[in-house]
Amino acid sequence: MSTSRPRQRYEGSCHCGAVKFAITTxxxxxxxCDCSICVRKNAVMVKVHETDFELIAGEGTLSEYKFHTMTARHFFCSNCGIYPFHRKRVTPGFVGINVFCLDGVDLSNVPVRATVGKGMD
Known part of the structure; x- marks a missing residue:
């Protein structure tokens, strides 16, 4: 499913601003996602290829959490606790971005697809 929205650069951050990043999408x-961590963090995500992701600031501020297969890498700001992105398990060349961390983006007309995570092996 594609949209007529042009590909462009968007910037985002955690709540305190220590972690800053940009994506192109x-x-x-x-x-x-209905897996145990995504349900608890209640995030809505956009998937971008790792070449369309740039960590601008805060690498040393990020905390990493892995569970189950220890493949997906979930990142959180160690100052404010916000989850800005994760490295995906099923599509390892992609990053899942928490869209609520992006600045000034109207996503009201973008379709939302529910993915099944808790049934994954």
Whole structure:
């Protein structure tokens, strides 16, 4: 499913601003996930290829959390606790971005697809 939105650069951050990043996307879709961590963090994500992701600041401020297969890498700001992104398990060359950390983006017309995470092996 694609959108007529042009690909462009968007910037985002955690709540305290220590972690800053940028992505390039046209927001083809947003996703939710029903795995144990995604349900608890209640994030809505956009998937971008790692070449369309740039960590601008805060690498040393990030805390990493892994569970189950220890493949997906979930990152949190160690100052404010916000989850800005994660390295994906099923598509390892991609980053899942918490869209609520992006600055000034209207995503009201972007479709949201629910993904199944808790049934994954």
């Amino acid at each position: 046209n927001f083809p879709e947003l996703t939710t």
